[in-house]
Amino acid sequence: MDTSQFAIAIMAAGKGTRLKSKRPKVLHEIGGRALLLHVIAAAKTVVPADQIYCIIGHEADRVRAAVAPTGVKFVLQEEQRGTGHALQMVKAYFALSGDRLPENLLVLSGDVPLIKPETIAAICELHLAEKAAMTILTAVPEDPTGYGRVLRATPDGPEVTAIVEQKSLLPHQLSTPEINSGIYCFRTRTLFEKLDLLDTNNTHGEFYLTDVAAMLVADGERVVAVKADSVDEVLGANTIAEMMHLDAAMRLATARRLMAAGVTIFRPETTVIDAEVTVAPDTVIEPYVQLLGATKIGSDSRIRSYSVIQSSQLGDNVTVRNGCILDGATVANGAILGPYAHLRPESKIGENAHVGNFVETKKVTLGKGSKANHLNYLGDAVIGDGVNVGAGAITCNYDGVHKHLTTIGDGVFVGSDSTLVAPVTIGAGAYIAAGSCITEDVPADALALGRTRQVTKPGWVAEKRAARATKKDC
Ligand code: UD1
Ligand code: CA
Numbered sequence: 001m002d003t004s005q006f007a008i009a010i011m012a013a014g015k016g017t018r019l020k021s022k023r024p025k026v027l028h029e030i031g032g033r034a035l036l037l038h039v040i041a042a043a044k045t046v047v048p049a050d051q052i053y054c055i056i057g058h059e060a061d062r063v064r065a066a067v068a069p070t071g072v073k074f075v076l077q078e079e080q081r082g083t084g085h086a087l088q089m090v091k092a093y094f095a096l097s098g099d100r101l102p103e104n105l106l107v108l109s110g111d112v113p114l115i116k117p118e119t120i121a122a123i124c125e126l127h128l129a130e131k132a133a134m135t136i137l138t139a140v141p142e143d144p145t146g147y148g149r150v151l152r153a154t155p156d157g158p159e160v161t162a163i164v165e166q167k168s169l170l171p172h173q174l175s176t177p178e179i180n181s182g183i184y185c186f187r188t189r190t191l192f193e194k195l196d197l198l199d200t201n202n203t204h205g206e207f208y209l210t211d212v213a214a215m216l217v218a219d220g221e222r223v224v225a226v227k228a229d230s231v232d233e234v235l236g237a238n239t240i241a242e243m244m245h246l247d248a249a250m251r252l253a254t255a256r257r258l259m260a261a262g263v264t265i266f267r268p269e270t271t272v273i274d275a276e277v278t279v280a281p282d283t284v285i286e287p288y289v290q291l292l293g294a295t296k297i298g299s300d301s302r303i304r305s306y307s308v309i310q311s312s313q314l315g316d317n318v319t320v321r322n323g324c325i326l327d328g329a330t331v332a333n334g335a336i337l338g339p340y341a342h343l344r345p346e347s348k349i350g351e352n353a354h355v356g357n358f359v360e361t362k363k364v365t366l367g368k369g370s371k372a373n374h375l376n377y378l379g380d381a382v383i384g385d386g387v388n389v390g391a392g393a394i395t396c397n398y399d400g401v402h403k404h405l406t407t408i409g410d411g412v413f414v415g416s417d418s419t420l421v422a423p424v425t426i427g428a429g430a431y432i433a434a435g436s437c438i439t440e441d442v443p444a445d446a447l448a449l450g451r452t453r454q455v456t457k458p459g460w461v462a463e464k465r466a467a468r469a470t471k472k473d474c
Pocket of ligand 2: 111236238242
């Protein structure tokens with residue numbers, strides 16, 4: 001298909017009153033990504049970004065900022081007077097901008113996010129093959145309530161006579177099962193002629209884009225409908241409940257895609273996996289795991305229940321035990337985390353390293369085979385290979401104003417409950433005695449003790465006890 005003949009308009013200016021939310025509808029998220037970003041991603045597989053026109057209006061600045069990195073163009077619809085009015089703005093934009101008028105205009109809805117690239121391509125192709133003025137993507141869902149209905153000229157033919165909105169359905173049309181998906185292809189010039197003739201004589205007092213269908217038919221133009229392969233693909237999201245239905249459908253589809261590629265997911269319906277996540281074969285994901293953002297996981301790893309992994313990269317043979325939280329972390333092959341480890345941004349965990357129970361890391365490099373297994377805070381530190389960080393040891397990285405670096409060489413042994421007051425450097429092979437407060441650099445292979453000596457008073461308690469007993473006798 002010659003895509004230079006097509007441009008895509010995405011209607012995304014509406015407020016989404018039915019959501020009862022402050023956030024503009026198209027910025028609500030499913031599968032971890034704004035509705036509008038899903039639609040733009042699908043559109044970009046068909047035409048380049050500079051042939052995509054995103055119609056924005058309600059909270060336009062916020063919507064623009066959220067999707068600007070995709071490179072699409074923006075058409076402002078300051079007042080939202082209906083889907084027909086939205087397209088009138090596109091017509092005005094072409095007149096003013098001098099952008100080349102495409103022969104055909106594909107219209108997508110910003111709140112119909114599961115549309116597949118193949119389906120978009122299929123309706124464009126059918127539109128050309130049928131030489132239609134308008135091609136409508138339709139579906140027959142279990143419950144068509146709320147959608148516009150597509151009236152066909154004959155039960156089996158592709159020709160359509162009109163689209164009727166739910167509130168305008170006549171009693172005998174109420175049982176019409178076929179819905180309008182809000183996705184269409186138009187011959188641009190023909191559409192633009194008709195847009196000026198729309199009126200607002202309807203229950204919502206809006207300009208309905210859907211009215212164009214009957215107008216074209218009256219002119220003897222060809223209006224055809226094509227059913228989508230799957231109903232889910234064209235479901236709209238007008239309420240939070242509808243959105244969560246789409247969210248579940250999308251995440252299940254992601255889980256199925258991963259399982260088909262060799263990943264084991266126990267109870268996939270309990271996992272929350274974002275669309276961008278990748279997992280290599282033979283990795284096992286236990287129930288109630290969340291994999292979010294651009295997380296990447298290698299092969300033969302195991303992610304145990306209740307772990308939440310956000311935008312992190314994990315290698316092969318990694319074990320994430322129960323209840324870990326990772327955000328922006330990098331974990332090399334063979335590492336073992338948790339249970340209940342918290343890896344904050346820029347935590348880089350080396351090959352076969354261990355980060356154990358209730359350990360928090362931030363902006364840390366932990367070298368190969370190093371271990372921090374119990375109750376540590378490691379922040380702003382570069383830790384070498386083969387280091388053992390004892391239970392309860394911490395880096396004191398913050399002086400109340402600035403953050404400072406702790407450097408720990410290869411093979412260092414940090415005794416339990418030590419505090420390393422940064423900036424400080426511990427040379428390779430050094431030993432830090434348990435309970436030390438280290439404020440000065442320690443040279444390689446040295447032993448550092450930073451604690452007061454123990455005082456032991458033999459018999460002290462017995463004496464006190466005896467004294468108390470005598471007092472009571474008096
Ligand atoms: C629309 C269709 C309906 C179809 C349904 C499919 C019309 C009149 N009705 O109804 O036949 O079954 O979609 O989901 O088109 N928008 C603008 N500017 C506006 C108004 C809306 O950009 O002035 C955008 C919205 O942000 C949304 C899309 O257009 O992304 C559809 O608008 P919405 O109000 O949700 O239409 P529906 O009532 O769902
Ligand atoms: Ca809608």
